[in-house]
Amino acid sequence: MKHVLAIGAALVLAAGVANAEEECLEVGSPVGAFYVADVTGPSAGTKLCYRCKFKDRPVVSIFAREVNDQVAGLVKQVDGVVGQNQDQKMAAFVVLLTDEPESAEGQLKTVAEKHGIQNTPLTTFDGVAGPASYKLPKDADVTVMMWVDGQLKVNESLKFGELSDSKVSAVLGDTEKILN
Template sequence: MVNIFTRKITDELTSLVKQMDVVVGKNKSDRMASFVVLLTDDPDEGEEQLAAFAKKHKIKNIPLTVFDGLAGPPAYKIAKDAEQTVLMWQRARVKANHAYTAGKLSDKEVKLVLNSTKKILP
C-alpha cells in the first residue's frame, strides 16, 4: 500500500501520482494499491479539486480522497512542515517513509519514491 498525503496539489505531486498510477496498474496482480489524501481545512473544495485532478490527468488506479484538517490523521504522525508525505506499508508495517517540504519533491525524488515500491512488492 502506498499512501500519498499532500497539503497542496503541485506539478511535482501530479508527476508522482500519474507515474504511481501506472505502477499500481502494472502490479495489480500483486495486489498493489495506493491512494492520495489531500489534507485540507476545506474538504468540499478539496473534493472538487481532486475530482478535477482525476479527470484531467486520467487517474484510473488510485482513489483520491480528502481529510478534514491540515494535520492529517493523528495515527500517521504527518510532519507539520511536510507538503507531501509518502508512506509505503506492507502487512501493517511501514517499509518506506518519504516526506518533502514545499518545493522539495523533485523529479529525482519522484524516481526515488517510485523505486521504493520494490520494498512492498513480492
C-alpha cells in the same frame, strides 16, 4: 555560570532533537486505521478507511497539503506502478489534508481527469495535520508512506521544492520494498 548555561542549552537542544525524531512514524511501525472522504475512487461519495479496506496488501499512500502539478505528476507515476502490479494486488490512494474537504472535491476530480489517474483514489481528510497516529511532519508538503502486511516500510516527507524528477524516481523505486 557559562558552563551551566551551555549544559542547559545542550539539554534543550537534545530534547528538541528527541521530539523531532518522535514526530515521525518510524519504519517498521504498524499503520492504523483512519477515515477519508473518497472523491474519485470506486467508493466516490462515501467515507471509508482504505487502511481497513486494503488490509495486508502492498499500499502507497500519498498525504499532501496541496495537490499541485508536482504532486499530480507523482500521483500519475504511482498510479502507473499500481496498474503494472495488479497481479500483486498493489494499491494506492492520495489524501488531501484540508480544513475544507468539501471545497476541494472539484479540484481533485479535475486533477484525476486531467492526468488520467485510474488506479489511485483521490480522497480528503478533514484537518491539515492528518491522522494523529501517522505523525505527519508539520513542515512537510507531501509525505509518501508505503506499507505491506500493515507494517510501514517507507516514510518519505518532502517540501514542494524537493519533489524533483530524481526524487520521484527514488520514491517509485521504493515500491520494491512493499512488493514480493
